[in-house]
Amino acid sequence: MHRIIVALAALLLGQTVAAQTSYEKGRYLAAAADCVACHTAVNGRPFIGGRPFHTPFGTLYSTNITPDEKTGIGNYTLADFRASMHRGKGVHGNLYPAMPYTSYYLVSEEDIEALYDYFMQLPPVEYTAPRNQLMFPANLRFGLTFWNWIFFDREPLAQPQGKSPEWQRGNYLVNALGHCGECHTPRNFAQAMRRDRHFAGNLLEGWDAVDIRPRALLRQGWDREHLRQLFTTGASDRGTAFGEMFRVVEHSLSHLSGDDINAIITYLLDGSDETSRVEGQPELAAERYAQGRADFVAYCAGCHGREGRGIVLDFAPPMDGNAGIRGQSPYNTIAVILRGLPAQRMDRNNARAGMQGFHRELDDARVAALVNFMRTAWGGSKDEVKVQEVAEIRHQLQEHGYLEAAQ
């Protein structure tokens, strides 16, 4: 009798453990693929969709991916699920490429199955997202057949010889699940990613999703340790994650294992840890951009510290050596000054106060001088930002309503 009970218990236990691991694996992969970020509206329930995406062709809404039979993906078979992930084919027609099937087609069969198992075990929620508001002809889903035909190049993941297994794992995480290219790769007129400019950076929602090719990252000062801090906590002495990238850290990167974070970094930096040397010239900068320095002291130093050295990271990052200041493009430095940044909160011990936008108080010439002062003093930059560049960025941000929203 005892033996039977023990055997039964073992059987039950064994099954629970197996079920849990499959579910856990799917949950982990869903975090790596950051499904929740897009399929959740502001303050909405996770995975029920309804988040708007503003595209040049109109507004799209993410859909309900809980297993509700009426409004979600409850009726999807594994084959249906695979078709949506790999080919952008939904049960009701083509998906818009806002769904990153243009990256997910690289997700392995094993991972597709685990993700399917996970989503089918979520509690089903009945919810229908608002209808898409797209202009003609983008509103015709069959048109996407042509789009896919022309722009959806299902080239397999490059697996170059001579790279470490860690690099290969990072390659898969970054390109397939992480779908980093969807933001960091420039798009063409039809909003397709440009393969020839893979990871070269892209303007999105009034921010520069920066160039993340190895040389650009090293130039910005990102070494392994700083990237690890950024990916796990959202902040480092090289700067903080903001805009959509903060959500990526919050929902995806901070949930990944140490090994996977290491793999991602190895891939992104291509195994190097040699950041470019930057020769800051604070004296020259102060002399050349006196108004810029005065404004830094008056407006910025209270949080970013004397001589741009920061105070504590929980407060605001240093500007001396900041990736945005060191980077090739001054876009984000200008945009942050104009727009400000919302407060951030990762957890009880890791939060930032946010920053006021200065678009009302600082005109284009003063913003340019401030940016030039910082880039010369702490970024070693030799290219000067022109007043006209600031004016154009201000105009763009204004037009899309980003300057009022931050206030």
Place this chain on the structure above:
Amino acid sequence: MARIPVTMVVNGEQVGPVELDEYTSMLDFLQEYLNLTGTKLGCGIGVCRACSVIVEGADGSLESVRSCINNVGRFDGKKVTTVEGLAEHNAEGEIVALSPIQQAFLRNFSFQCGWCTAGFVNAATVLLDRLRREPVAADRVEDTIDEALGEHICRCTGYVRYFRAVREVIESTPGLVKEAE
């Protein structure tokens, strides 16, 4: 350490030009140099907004600015009002009448320890100034107060009474509220 000349108008009085260390925070300047101690240091990192003062823009509109994280240079040439300058004063400098917001805060007993009060008074004063120029729809009054004061922290949790006092002033002052759209 560089020193810079600073000139401003504080509570209607000309201040300076005075030579100051360029890194002097506005809060330190008010307390240590002008003996205006009504503006309080709360968190010191620009979060709690206890230290907010009022700055008048070129077009006469008012803005609330945190004095702990901004150094004096930002206020050079500007008109600044602190909590000491809100009441109506006579020629001898004596207080004749408190401002409507101050009266409402007293009436509603909005504060206990009072540390955050100067910040709340100033932010509410800035809000009234804005509503005078851009009246708010009647059904948006509560949201508007929340947006204007929502970032201010009160550890005695006087929020409900602060909120009630500000709504009272907005609703009883002609011209601040328009009909709901």
